[in-house]
Amino acid sequence: MTAIAPSRDVAPGVPARSLAAELEGRTRFAAVLRYATMPLLLTGVSIWLYLYVKGHELDSIEARLLNQDFLVDKLLEHVRLAGFATLAVVAIAVPLGTLLTRPLLRRLTPIAVTVANIGQAIPSLGLIAFFPVVMAQVGFRPALYALVLHTALGVLRNTMVGLDQVDEAVIEAGRGMGMTKLGVLFRIELPLAVPIILAGIRTAVVLNVGSATLGTFISAGTLGDFISIGHALNREAVLITGATLTAVLALGIDWIAGIAERVLRPRGL
């Protein structure tokens, strides 16, 4: 079993420091370049997409899809679905993962990890198709549940692994200093597990942004509409717009999550 490793945006050997500290340092130029590459790239791609669509003569089918109202509509549906799914995942999986690593429930950890591994192996398309059937309902809610179930397991697993890899000796030391069990959890274990938990959440959010496209199949809209309609009606510009926007959104959010990961990572780690 492997946890998703915390991302290494820093060159090996360079001690990880806070963003602010790093920006002040001698590596300032390199750091700016590193952080600016992705947004520059994404901006470039977006401009290319805009010019591509603009230079394309739209027929009435394409015009119904590639207009500002529809685009904004779908983008908002997409962000709303992926955003709520990620929030729900964090709210469910982190506490649950913490609970499962407490001594009382510790014996369940291997079982939970196995279940989590299996859960993640179910294709997201299967989950998207499953919820409308059992709920007899389509749209936002079944899509949300499917995404949550699909990505929660990764975060759950990373939470448990993150807490598990905290050195026993450090916990003992905390207890020895007279800290309560809860104090040890919040002041030692969780902070030490944060990088791994954050890596899990970052993966989850990117996965959610990508999988949200599947919402198109159960009436939840999203940018997936462009992809499926573009494919069904052989309108390349529509398909490319949907696919490109989804990719830009996923990479952009991954970039933000990368920065958040650095900022939120406890100092001294």
Place this chain on the structure above:
Amino acid sequence: MGAMNRRLALLAALATALVAVTAATLAAASPVQRGCTIKGTAKNDVLRGTAKADVICGLAGNDVIHGRGGSDLLVGGRGNDSFFAGDAKLDRISGGPGKDRAVADWPDRLLGVERIIRVGVFLSQFNLRGATFTVGSKQFTEQIILGHITKQALEFTGARVNDQIRLGGTSVNRQALVSGRIDMYWEYTGTGWITHLNKTQPIDNARQQWLAVKREDAGNGITWLDRAPFDNTYAFAVRQEAVSRFNVRKISDFGALIRTRSRDATLCVTNEFLVRDDGLPGVERHYGFRWPRDQVAVLDAGVIYQATDQGRVCNFGIVFATDGRIEGLGLTVLNDDKKFFPIYNPALNVRTSVFQRYPKLAPMFGGIARALTNARMQRMNADVDMRGRTPEDVARNFLRQNKLIR
């Protein structure tokens, strides 16, 4: 005396010419008369052949000629003759002057016969031994059945078939056809026009639509063979028991429903129906209502039948007119009273290079297409979707019942 001689000579010449012309005519009319194995008289005869190859000549009179076994040559001669040659052997029939009638097998060659009734199997006249074809199809029931009909028909003529039935969706099949990975699949005229040729306005006459798509697609190296009469167009459906509750029997009734009981006006559509000119935007413009978009659920085509039958997600659904589940689930199709929906006749699409090598594919699939009526296609779809029969069986049954194969 000289004058007398001249007249005699003239008469003689005339007589000679007359005899010569008569002989020539007779010889031309029945070049095989001398080879007749069974010969009638100048009166009305009833002639019966043997199990071997006969040459039966009726000569003048209203003759009745039975070929019976063997590849026969039947010559009727003058008079209203009747031929019976439905013996599953390749016969040749020459009716000659008069109103002749014949019962003959599909492969039999007939000349000068005014009324022909074909018996036996249609495809026995084609021979594609040595040819190999790759047949594709889309993934829904009707397409799978059409794929198997094509495969079995080709195999009946001796061709070998590489089975790519259920290859993928519309664009996958189209790309495979253009790139040469498959040689043929059934496409609908409306789909060819709107999806492949990127048009937005359909043509409302079935034949004109077929001609237009055939003409324009020729430039892409695709040959459209004859269209089948069945029309797999879009239709609005509702569960039978709810028709009176909503009081919607035709599409123009939707306007009132949306105005007065908008909560009941829930609709399931496919995502493409939402944006096609021949989809919801066109329906709304044609009928003059606007369906509230938050009452529209977008689902996969296959799911809509169940959803419409259950009536939880939506009371109305967009379905395909020939789908067997309409009958199977007891759905009622609403009347398109202002004639909006375009025509979707299927026709076998063949790569032009393949068609040029095997031009016989045109009459062959023309004959098959003619037999594909709305009622038959609906029943075949229902046989698979509702009665659990396999598409292979249903296809074979169709070909046999319509005397296309043995």
